[in-house]
Amino acid sequence: MQLMEVAILVLTFVVLIGLGMPIAWCIGISATVTMLASIPTLPALTTVAQQTATGLDSFGLLAIPFFILAGQIMNQGGIARRLIAFARSLVGSLPGGLAHVNIIAAMLFGAIAGSAAAAASAIGGTVGKAMEKEGYSKEFAAAVNITSSTTGLIIPPSNILIVYSLASGGVSIAALFLAGYIPGLLVGFLLMVVAAIMAKRKGYTLRGSFSIREVGRTFIRALPSLLLLIIVIGGIVVGVFTATEASAAAVLYCLGLSFVYGEVRVRELPQIFLSAIGTTSIVMILIATSISMSWIMAFENIPQDITTFLLATSDNPFVIMIIINLILLFVGVFMDMTPAVLIFTPIFLPVAVQIGIDPVHFGIIMILNLCIGLCTPPVGSVLFVGVGVAGTTIQKVVRPLLPFFVAMLVALLIVTLVPGLSTWLPTQLGF
Numbered sequence: 001m002q003l004m005e006v007a008i009l010v011l012t013f014v015v016l017i018g019l020g021m022p023i024a025w026c027i028g029i030s031a032t033v034t035m036l037a038s039i040p041t042l043p044a045l046t047t048v049a050q051q052t053a054t055g056l057d058s059f060g061l062l063a064i065p066f067f068i069l070a071g072q073i074m075n076q077g078g079i080a081r082r083l084i085a086f087a088r089s090l091v092g093s094l095p096g097g098l099a100h101v102n103i104i105a106a107m108l109f110g111a112i113a114g115s116a117a118a119a120a121s122a123i124g125g126t127v128g129k130a131m132e133k134e135g136y137s138k139e140f141a142a143a144v145n146i147t148s149s150t151t152g153l154i155i156p157p158s159n160i161l162i163v164y165s166l167a168s169g170g171v172s173i174a175a176l177f178l179a180g181y182i183p184g185l186l187v188g189f190l191l192m193v194v195a196a197i198m199a200k201r202k203g204y205t206l207r208g209s210f211s212i213r214e215v216g217r218t219f220i221r222a223l224p225s226l227l228l229l230i231i232v233i234g235g236i237v238v239g240v241f242t243a244t245e246a247s248a249a250a251v252l253y254c255l256g257l258s259f260v261y262g263e264v265r266v267r268e269l270p271q272i273f274l275s276a277i278g279t280t281s282i283v284m285i286l287i288a289t290s291i292s293m294s295w296i297m298a299f300e301n302i303p304q305d306i307t308t309f310l311l312a313t314s315d316n317p318f319v320i321m322i323i324i325n326l327i328l329l330f331v332g333v334f335m336d337m338t339p340a341v342l343i344f345t346p347i348f349l350p351v352a353v354q355i356g357i358d359p360v361h362f363g364i365i366m367i368l369n370l371c372i373g374l375c376t377p378p379v380g381s382v383l384f385v386g387v388g389v390a391g392t393t394i395q396k397v398v399r400p401l402l403p404f405f406v407a408m409l410v411a412l413l414i415v416t417l418v419p420g421l422s423t424w425l426p427t428q429l430g431f
Helices: 003-018 023-038 044-056 059-076 079-091 097-113 116-133 138-153 159-168 173-179 181-202 212-237 243-261 266-299 302-313 317-334 337-354 359-373 381-390 394-417 420-428
Strands: none
Touching: 003 023, 003 266, 023 044, 023 266, 023 337, 044 266, 059 116, 059 159, 059 243, 059 266, 079 097, 079 116, 079 212, 079 243, 097 116, 097 138, 097 181, 116 138, 116 381, 138 159, 138 181, 138 359, 138 381, 138 394, 159 173, 159 266, 159 337, 159 359, 173 181, 173 212, 173 243, 173 359, 173 420, 181 359, 181 394, 181 420, 212 243, 266 302, 266 337, 302 317, 302 337, 317 337, 317 359, 317 394, 337 359, 359 394, 359 420, 381 394, 394 420
């Protein structure tokens, strides 16, 4: 590893971030500048262009725009409202009931849509207003919404798990999808524990009572939406279709369901498609530029040198994983999840494999870790969506967020220490 090239890469990236440049451009420009300095014999712009094009030339990546489109359709197709009603019938009578409704609904909607930002917008926009009417503070409601929305990135189907599969060199998407269930449910449970404690301290009273009849009624209304999980995950697990084919099936199912519900009209489809195209473009340019940075880092042997350094630091797998987690927590504060996965998976996965960590388990650790960064300034996209939906400010939300951060950190520690939480389900189903 050449220290000068590493210094150029890091310094250029940090300076561009500090100037407020979009993250994709920061990555692409810093990779180009580093290439100009380290490999003067190569045409830097041509090489970067080739690497970005090569990075996007992957059949598996086709699943991402389809899942994004499915999420956009669900966001406007009445699905969120039915999931919220079902969640309310289940947990609305508990202390801090509407906070639990937000968490359960975010887990369900995020799992179906595969997008934390979509869950924060759809669920927060509805439950947040109800929480405010019943006396909950805007800041508490926003904190619950922001942190719970990230569970949809762990519970499948998840676009970021597809990105990790690409970055890892082909870890099974089906295995990653199955591995996300138990850790995702664990995060949701711990968030509910924190919400209950805070609700009791703040004196948020109970509203309504539990009714089996209401649970049954709302479940029947939400069942067509919930069936999407069975269609997508079940189809992949039993081998009916690949993840990419499953994403296309999800679009068709969501579109048909939205027309049945009467929530989407034909004249609204162009706007839905344009919105999905915009989101897909952002994700794809992040992937493309991140691939170019990964290439220059591989050329400079950065992953191999970091592997050697970490393995020389300690022979205790737990200590090494704590170091990796701390680095990823820091990275997540300043970098969006997609480029972070693409850039740091080739660096840390070899270390994890060397100390006996299963690649599927490490993928869940990495995604769960970076989910925390989505809730923190200055780059946390879910934080900005949640604050905007709640009509409050980041400064006011930070304090209520802290106990939920602790819950997510505890979940990260448990998942790191107990590999079976990630690997048991894929192993039982033969992945």
